[in-house]
Amino acid sequence: MKIIEALQWRYATKRMNNTKIPQEKLETILDAIALAPSSIGLQPYTIFVIEDKELLQKIKPIASNQTVITECSALLVFAAWENLTEEKLVEYLKLIKSVRTVSEAEEQKMKSYVMPQLKNPAEQNFVWNCKQAYIALGIGLAAAALEHIDSTPMEGFDKTQLDELLELKKHGLRSQVLLTLGNRDEANDTLIKEKKVRREKEKLFIRLA
Numbered sequence: 001m002k003i004i005e006a007l008q009w010r011y012a013t014k015r016m017n018n019t020k021i022p023q024e025k026l027e028t029i030l031d032a033i034a035l036a037p038s039s040i041g042l043q044p045y046t047i048f049v050i051e052d053k054e055l056l057q058k059i060k061p062i063a064s065n066q067t068v069i070t071e072c073s074a075l076l077v078f079a080a081w082e083n084l085t086e087e088k089l090v091e092y093l094k095l096i097k098s099v100r101t102v103s104e105a106e107e108q109k110m111k112s113y114v115m116p117q118l119k120n121p122a123e124q125n126f127v128w129n130c131k132q133a134y135i136a137l138g139i140g141l142a143a144a145a146l147e148h149i150d151s152t153p154m155e156g157f158d159k160t161q162l163d164e165l166l167e168l169k170k171h172g173l174r175s176q177v178l179l180t181l182g183n184r185d186e187a188n189d190t191l192i193k194e195k196k197v198r199r200e201k202e203k204l205f206i207r208l209a
């Protein structure tokens with residue numbers, strides 16, 4: 001499927017039909033999310049993939065009882081790092097060195113722009129980490145559409161309660177946004193037939209050519 005056709009096909013699915021999506025499609029979507037770009041390539045987030053029905057039942061009331069939470073095949077929880085730590089940044093630099101040939105001078109240069117981030121206020125780093133998580137969400141949404149898998153991006157949940165349930169604090173994480181993956185319930189999702197509502201291209205884009 002071409003990208004525009006796929007994005008026309010997708011919609012924020014309100015009802016899913018409790019069927020499992022093929023494992024290889026789930027893996028493709030996760031691979032796409034893993035390939036999402038992030039500022040300096042840090043990927044300062046962790047994504048939980050939840051398929052356990054009992055756990056989904058517990059999450060539903062935390063997410064305004066949105067039925068799609070328990071009807072989906074998998075729920076992704078995008079959790080941003082609460083802050084940056086020296087340990088995480090050193091791990092990131094090590095990862096680069098394990099994949100690429102990095103000269104001493106290049107390593108020093110990388111350190112000079114990565115390490116000063118530690119001096120930023122924690123909240124500033126957290127906001128930056130959240131922004132990166134949303135890019136990954138966007139890639140996940142597009143990948144799901146291209147795979148013909150339905151999805152719902154969701155902010156309608158109580159972050160504090162979800163963090164408690166998943167014990168995110170002890171891992172230095174805070175939940176930001178959810179993404180359900182599954183198959184639409186054709187009979188019961190009233191949104192299926194609705195047209196897309198989008199601002200006019202002429203208003204959305206200002207071309208300065």
Ligand SMILES: Cc1cc2nc3c(=O)[nH]c(=O)nc-3n(C[C@H](O)[C@H](O)[C@H](O)COP(=O)(O)O)c2cc1C
Pocket residue numbers: 010011012013014066152153154155156157177196197
């Ligand atoms: C970050 C984000 C959070 C959203 N939260 C919810 C949500 O909690 N529940 C829901 O049903 N839809 C949610 N939506 C879906 C939007 O309402 C939907 O994407 C928008 O109206 C455009 O419609 P479409 O995605 O069907 O084209 C969210 C979308 C985004 C991008």
